[in-house]
Amino acid sequence: MKILVTGGGTGGHIYPALALIKRMKAINDDIEFLYVGTHRGLESTIVPNHSIPFKALKVEGFKRKLDFEGLKYNLKTIGYFIQSIKRSKKIIAEFSPDAVIGTGGYVSAPVCYAAAKKGIPTVIHEQNSVAGITNKFLARYVSAIAICFKDAENQFKGQEEKVVFTGNPRAQEVADIQANDSLKRFGLDPKQLTVLIFGGSRGAAAINNTVIDHCQALVEADYQVLFVTGREHFEALSSKWKDSCGSENDQSKISIVPYIEDLPSVFASVSLVVSRSGATTLAELTALGVPSILIPSPNVTEDHQTKNARSLSEAGAAELIREDELSSSRFIETVNQLMSDVDMRNDMAAKAKQLGVPDASDKIIHLLMTLMNG
Numbered sequence: 001m002k003i004l005v006t007g008g009g010t011g012g013h014i015y016p017a018l019a020l021i022k023r024m025k026a027i028n029d030d031i032e033f034l035y036v037g038t039h040r041g042l043e044s045t046i047v048p049n050h051s052i053p054f055k056a057l058k059v060e061g062f063k064r065k066l067d068f069e070g071l072k073y074n075l076k077t078i079g080y081f082i083q084s085i086k087r088s089k090k091i092i093a094e095f096s097p098d099a100v101i102g103t104g105g106y107v108s109a110p111v112c113y114a115a116a117k118k119g120i121p122t123v124i125h126e127q128n129s130v131a132g133i134t135n136k137f138l139a140r141y142v143s144a145i146a147i148c149f150k151d152a153e154n155q156f157k158g159q160e161e162k163v164v165f166t167g168n169p170r171a172q173e174v175a176d177i178q179a180n181d182s183l184k185r186f187g188l189d190p191k192q193l194t195v196l197i198f199g200g201s202r203g204a205a206a207i208n209n210t211v212i213d214h215c216q217a218l219v220e221a222d223y224q225v226l227f228v229t230g231r232e233h234f235e236a237l238s239s240k241w242k243d244s245c246g247s248e249n250d251q252s253k254i255s256i257v258p259y260i261e262d263l264p265s266v267f268a269s270v271s272l273v274v275s276r277s278g279a280t281t282l283a284e285l286t287a288l289g290v291p292s293i294l295i296p297s298p299n300v301t302e303d304h305q306t307k308n309a310r311s312l313s314e315a316g317a318a319e320l321i322r323e324d325e326l327s328s329s330r331f332i333e334t335v336n337q338l339m340s341d342v343d344m345r346n347d348m349a350a351k352a353k354q355l356g357v358p359d360a361s362d363k364i365i366h367l368l369m370t371l372m373n374g
């Protein structure tokens with residue numbers, strides 16, 4: 001069997017694709033995979049590192065601002081799109097896949113479009129509660145639309161019958177991770193209560209600055225703090241911390257790092273997570289049943305992170321704090337309140353777990369098999 005996978009840009013589109021491939025390989029090691037991404041996206045390094053055959057297309061996104069420059073840019077983008085459909089057709093003819101799955105990002109548009117037009121069973125995966133522009137465009141051509149939030153159900157006008165709730169493959173990949181001693185790697189004690197604070201795969205300046213603003217309270221708190229700044233922010237943050245809060249080396253309860261490779265194994269070992277509300281992070285937190293404080297990024301398409309976060313907060317699985325509330329004392333009060341109330345945390349953890357989809361990959365595989373068997 002041959003499966004073509006496409007999707008890219010940010011970690012939020014790539015990690016679900018890799019998790020699905022991993023699960024399919026575990027079930028049947030003979031399946032052949034080909035991943036089609038872009039030269040420039042994170043996928044061009046991450047995917048070959050996983051020993052998955054990789055081909056790249058040149059694709060760009062559209063500019064939303066339609067001034068002269070924007071229009072010129074968009075014309076070029078249309079040109080790339082037409083070229084990439086031709087190249088996708090060639091790749092598909094050579095590889096001859098039995099099915100295609102697209103996990104979002106611009107690159108999945110030409111590949112899924114070309115595959116669907118050839119009559120190959122094609123599934124798109126929408127991680128967010130608000131559908132992305134690429135998936136909205138592809139909806140009418142593909143065979144099925146796999147979603148992760150019930151809210152996304154009504155966003156594919158006229159194509160509702162193709163929508164299937166599957167969840168995010170990252171949920172299945174991480175669901176069985178148990179609490180472990182991964183905190184030791186950061187100089188922290190795995191037996192102590194710990195809050196993990198991070199701002200998505202690239203870090204978030206607003207969250208980082210809030211941590212600095214409250215560093216004295218965090219230093220004096222009776223719990224440990226693992227603070228992940230994001231690679232780009234680390235140097236500036238470390239020196240800010242030294243200037244305003246003293247050396248973190250003298251504070252064995254606080255650890256500041258740029259990035260953590262196996263973050264879900266840390267999720268399983270902390271008492272509370274404070275983070276942005278990117279879709280893949282939420283799939284991991286709910287699969288594991290981790291209580292969280294979510295601070296949605298206000299800078300994303302159609303405010304989708306607020307809608308992602310509401311799915312958890314309205315179910316009692318998370319506290320939602322808006323970015324514009326960060327200047328008030330709400331941040332530190334909420335962290336302190338939750339860190340001092342184990343019953344509340346346990347209740348949130350149980351409610352989070354109810355939202356988790358620990359068999360998400362299997363649901364997608366079942367969908368693909370059904371489509372392939374006609």
Ligand SMILES: CC(=O)N[C@H]1[C@@H](OP(=O)(O)OP(=O)(O)OC[C@H]2O[C@@H](n3ccc(=O)[nH]c3=O)[C@H](O)[C@@H]2O)O[C@H](CO)[C@@H](O)[C@@H]1O
Nearest residue numbers: 010011012127200201228259260261263278279280281300
């Ligand atoms: C700013 C932006 O446009 N963000 C979008 C992007 O987020 P982003 O790429 O941040 O995606 P998510 O929050 O969904 O996922 C982040 C992934 O990175 C991992 N991780 C993060 C930090 C770290 O130190 N180590 C680590 O491994 C997390 O465990 C998770 O697997 O794609 C998501 C999925 O489409 C969207 O919902 C987000 O709105």
